[in-house]
Amino acid sequence: MGTGSIWHWVIVLLVIVLLFGAKRIPELAKGLGSGVKNFKKAIKEDDEDQEKITQNTQSKPQSENIQSTESTSEQKH
Template sequence: MGSFSIWHWLIVLVVVLLLFGRGKIPELMGDVAKGIKSFKKGMGDDEAAPETKTVENKSEEAKDRS
């Protein structure tokens, strides 16, 4: 069971083509590529985002002191 013969691969290829059709496989690969690119872009946007600082409300502190 370690190695498959050419007949095993041909049968698998025929089954895949029957399930997905000739045009569907490239379309699926294109969708996968778009998803990967989108994911990488999202990860890059997270790293490039500037750090935000919180601003405390000074008027609340002034009211507490009076």
């Protein structure tokens, strides 16, 4: 009689079908799937951007990094 009982899942599915209707369930699943897909895509793009930033800062000579930091701090004041 735990949460994994087949009868519990049957009752849950019946309640979902009654609340949303049989026609709307595939639409909800499709929307959920596309939302997850877009979320994963955004995370992947963010990781790629972070890698590019890291590569750009590592490829610059140390003097350029210092100069760019000094110029941005001067612009703030």
